Amino acid sequence: MEKEQFLILIDKYVNGQATENEILLVEAYYSKLKGISEVGEQEIENEKYLKETLFKQIIEQIGTGSIDTATGIKRGRRISLWWLSAAALILVIFSIGIMLYKANKTTQAVAVDYAALIEPGGNKAVLTLANGKKVILDNVSSGAIAEQNGIQIKKKENGTLEYVQLAVTSSNNPLQNVFNTIETPRGGQYKIILDDGTTVxxxxxxxxxxxxxxxxxxxxxxxxxxxxxxxxxxxxxxxIVVTGKQEVEVLGTHFNINAYPDEEDVKTTLLEGSVKVKSLQDKSQSKYLKPGEQSVLNNNNWLVKPVDAATQVDWKNGRFIFKDEELKSVMRKLARWYDIEVDYTQPVENLNFSGKISRSKTLKDVLRILTRTNDVTFKVKERRVTVMP
Structure with a gap:
């Protein structure tokens, strides 16, 4: 009996078209499958053993005429092809039952805590050389990565990327000016020492x-x-540091620039020395900063204000420091560091947050802290966080 005939038999049974003997046959063998609910979990996992045991029992009952008399099937010793095919059909049903059991077991057992699985970012970056070659820095070992135009590019033991001049140059024979680009992904950060000794x-x-x-x-x-x-x-x-909206000019100093495209303001914060900030919209306009001051530039306004500089470079020191910061601003920072997407069920403009959180914590730990200090909850599925005020 072919597979199609097996299916026909089941279809006839389900639709009430099977003969009396066909009905008794299906129900007799199905009664053996009902025992699966009484089999222990360990035995069900041993699918091969169960299938062999069931098949042996079926053959023995068919061959010896020992089918349970309660089913109404006549006893006999002749094993017909039809009976053997029916036995094979039962094994097919049995296998399907096992698969459904395991699938259901897996579905019930797995309740994924996505937030706990989302780890913080780390040292990740891609370096694009002058010839267009891309180097995934977090995948390469420490040591020399490349040499270009008399400059050696190497990765230090601590992961820092450093440029070291190999060739001796003079004003009459300068090195050819070619460019590299380093890019960090969401969930990444990196430290680089440029040819002049500047650290970024x-x-x-x-x-x-x-x-x-x-x-x-x-x-x-x-x-x-x-x-x-x-x-x-x-x-x-x-x-000189150029961003989309401004230029920052210094001689030697410590400062931070926040110029993300999804942020309305470009913020330049001075920690040490002095800087000149020049708007690219109107290059005749410039502002000078003193330590502890911040330039805030957007399309409509430009102001300089005093700030707590430590809160502006918290990320460099492995922390999030929030001082009465809008929740949306907080979530944008978390989205970049944990590589997540953020949705909102309703407006959150009136929700602010203050606190200090280590950037080494899992997303679950961070969201737990936010939940304790704000009238807000979070739902996490895969890498998408829904904010529910």
Whole structure:
């Protein structure tokens, strides 16, 4: 009997078209399958053993005429092809039952705690060399990565990317000016030491484009996202950071720039030294900052205000520090660091948060802290967080 005939038999039984003997046959063998509910979990996992045992019992009953008389099937010793096929059919049903049992067991047992599975970000970045080659920095070992135009690019033991000048140059024979770009993904950060000794920390979802060697009378780089700079002092060669809306010019100082495309404001915070901030919309306009001051530039306004500088570079030091910060701003920072998407069931403009949280915590720990201090709850599925005020 072919597979199609097996299916026909079941179809006839379900639709009330089976003969009396066909009905008795199906019900007799089905009664054996009912025992699966009484079999222990360990035995069910041993599917091979159960199938062999059931088949043996079926053959013995058919061959010896020992079918239970309660079913009404006549005893006999002849094993017909039809009976053997029916036995095979029961085994097919049995196998399906096992699969359904296991599937149901898995569904019931797995209640995924997605928030606990989402780990914090780490040192991750992609370096694009002057020839277009891309190097995934978190996958390469420490040591030399490449040499370009007399500059060695190497990854230090602590993961820092460093540029070291190998060739001796003079003003008459300068190194060719070619560019590299380093990009951090969501959930990434990286530290880089440029050719002049300037150190840059890149936050998540950020990029820095820079020359291998700073020729000419200035040191110019391009930033998207957020970066903290400790600029090597060169009195005759200013260091300039260009973002989408502004230029920041310094000689040697420590400052932070937050210029994410999804943020309305571009914020420049000075920790040490002095900087000049120039708007690209009106280059005749510029502002000078003193330590502890922040420039806030958007499409409509530009102001300088005093701030707690430590809260602006908290990310570099492995912390989130929030001081009466809007919940949406908090969630944007979490989205970049934990690589998550955030939805809102209703407006949250009136919800603010203050507190300090380590960036090494899992997302579950962070959301638990936010829940304790705000009238808000969170639902996490895979990498999507729904905020429910």
């Amino acid at each position: 920390w890149l936050n998540a979802a950020s990029s820095l484009r820079y020359p291998l060697h700073f020729n000419g009378n200035e040191r110019r780089v391009e930033l998207t996202g957020e970066g903290y700079f400790e600029v090597a002092h060169l009195k005759t060669k200013p260091f």
